[in-house]
Amino acid sequence: MDSSYEARRLADLRERRGARRPTGSMGDAFASAAKELERQRRRTGAVAGAWEAVCPAELIDRTAIEGVSRGVLTIRVADASTRFQLDRFMRGGGEMEVIRRSPSGVRRVKLVVGAVD
Numbered sequence: 001m002d003s004s005y006e007a008r009r010l011a012d013l014r015e016r017r018g019a020r021r022p023t024g025s026m027g028d029a030f031a032s033a034a035k036e037l038e039r040q041r042r043r044t045g046a047v048a049g050a051w052e053a054v055c056p057a058e059l060i061d062r063t064a065i066e067g068v069s070r071g072v073l074t075i076r077v078a079d080a081s082t083r084f085q086l087d088r089f090m091r092g093g094g095e096m097e098v099i100r101r102s103p104s105g106v107r108r109v110k111l112v113v114g115a116v117d
Contacts (some may be wrong), residue, residue: 043068043104050101051075054094059086066117071107073098076114083111 044065051065051073062078063086077083086094095109 034089045103047102050098054097071105074108074110076112078116083113
């Protein structure tokens with residue numbers, strides 16, 4: 001084979017492949033994380049007011065909104081006793097009130113035990 005043919009072939013391959021881009025920088029990772037946090041803030045911000053209006057005052061400090069996904073509002077509670085009290089409250093009509101007051105499409109409220117900041 002001719003070396004000029006090989007050189008042209010190699011140049012064609014490089015041109016078709018395009019320049020290789022770096023895999024990404026920390027700035028890209030931070031920008032992606034910031035975008036996700038903003039999206040989550042918009043989703044949960046709408047239901048935060050509904051949750052604060054409906055949740056019993058004595059329990060609000062022991063809860064935190066974890067997020068909304070596929071119509072399920074997840075509320076993190078500090079301990080099992082708080083979860084029990086909120087479960088009783090939710091079954092007594094609190095869940096329907098949160099759903100009614102939420103501007104986004106919340107269909108269900110899930111309580112999980114975890115650290116509350």
